[in-house]
Amino acid sequence: NAGVTQTPKFQVLKTGQSMTLQCAQDMxxxxxxxxxxxxxxxxxxxxxxxxxxxxxxxxxxxxYNVSRSTTEDFPLRLLSAAPSQTSVYFCASSYSWxxxxxxxxxxxxxxxxx
Amino acid sequence: GESVGLxxxxxxxxxxxxxxxxxxxxxxxxxxxxxxxxxxGKGPQFIIDIRSNMDKRxxxxxxxxxxxxxKHLSLQIAATQPGDSAVYxxxxxxxxxxxxxxxxxxxxxxxxxx
Numbered sequence: 001n002a003g004v005t006q007t008p009k010f011q012v013l014k015t016g017q018s019m020t021l022q023c024a025q026d027m028x029x030x031x032x033x034x035x036x037x038x039x040x041x042x043x044x045x046x047x048x049x050x051x052x053x054x055x056x057x058x059x060x061x062x063x064y065n066v067s068r069s070t071t072e073d074f075p076l077r078l079l080s081a082a083p084s085q086t087s088v089y090f091c092a093s094s095y096s097w098x099x100x101x102x103x104x105x106x107x108x109x110x111x112x113x114x
Numbered sequence: 115g116e117s118v119g120l121x122x123x124x125x126x127x128x129x130x131x132x133x134x135x136x137x138x139x140x141x142x143x144x145x146x147x148x149x150x151x152x153x154x155g156k157g158p159q160f161i162i163d164i165r166s167n168m169d170k171r172x173x174x175x176x177x178x179x180x181x182x183x184x185k186h187l188s189l190q191i192a193a194t195q196p197g198d199s200a201v202y203x204x205x206x207x208x209x210x211x212x213x214x215x216x217x218x219x220x221x222x223x224x225x226x227x228x
Contacts, residue, residue, distance in 0.1 A: 004157075033216075040122055042203060042220040043158070058215070090157050102148055103205075103216060105157035 002026050006091050006106035013081040013113045021076040021109050023091030031094040032074040033058070033103070034066065036087040043090065049074055081113045122201060124223040133191040137204030137219050142185060144206035149178060149189045152201045152221070161189070161202075191224075199226045 007022045025032065033048035035058075045058030049068040063085060065077040074093075078085060088110050092103040127133045139147065145166040150158035164171045164178045164187075171178050177190040187204050201221045209215050 031214075035218075040220065043218040045215060045217070048215070059217075092157075102160040102163055103158075105150075105159070107157050108155075 004091055004093055004104050004106040006089075006109050008109060009107065010110050011112070013078070013111065015081060015083060015113060017081050018077070018079050019081065021078075021089055021091075021111070023074045023076065023106060024072050025074075025091075025093040025104070026072065027093060027095070027104070028071060029093035029104075030071070030096050031103075032068065033092050033094075034064070034074070034076045035090045035092065036060065036085075037090060037108075038087050046076065046089075078111075081111075083113045085111065086113045087111060122221050122223045124225055126225045126227060127194050128227050129194060129196060131194055133189075133194045133198070133224060135189040135191070135202050135222050135224065137187040137189075137222075139185050139187055139204065139206040139219070140217070141206060141208045142182070144208040146207040147178070147180060147187050148205045148207075148216070149176075149187075150203045150205060150218075151198075152203065154200075158203060194224075194226050196226050196228060199224055 004025045030051050034046040035043040037043050044060050047066040049055045052071050055066050088108050090108050091106045094103045095101045148163045149161040151161050152158045162173045162178050169180050175192045179188045201223050203221045204219045205216050207216050
């Protein structure tokens with residue numbers, strides 16, 4: 001049981017480049033979300049999904065797109081990377097959006113935009 | 115690389131002592147609370163949760179206390195060990211169904227002195 005898997009673990013981008021951060025979970029969880037973590041800022045919600053085909057914006061959605069074509073996968077896309085998007089990104093999943101349960105986190109993707 | 119613990123409040127305790135980590139949450143309508151532990155270079159890991167209809171919950175070596183009157187959450191760790199050194203986050207959940215969101219505090223660094 002792999003849990004939540006994020007790839008890549010590290011990435012360096014040039015300003016203006018695009019890329020997709022991958023997230024997959026094998027727990028059949030309905031709820032998936034993306035957070036970014038900056039020093040001294042805690043975790044801030046970027047986008048989330050309550051099930052396949054459904055996504056919504058979190059606290060800091062600008063500059064990011066998501067899609068949820070399957071229950072397992074929830075990729076995060078940066079269309080035109082900016083230095084302000086330098087951060088550590090975490091994907092998380094939870095069993096259900098109808099019942100409060102703990103979120104399981106991936107190991108993170110450390111992104112640097114130069 | 116830069117640590118997510120930089121610029122966070124730090125609690126320093128002696129090995130073997132009890133630790134108390136405090137958190138003030140923001141929304142009086144929040145109905146579910148979680149404590150997470152994050153070690154360097156890893157994703158947050160669930161420690162313990164509590165629902166708003168409870169004021170205390172105990173786990174192995176950890177106890178969470180909830181005071182809804184003052185919107186305060188605390189995590190008590192008994193007989194603190196070096197392996198407890200990490201950044202600790204409290205998280206609150208409010209909203210229902212598809213509007214349910216988990217919001218994290220900024221985190222506190224726990225440093226255990228040998």
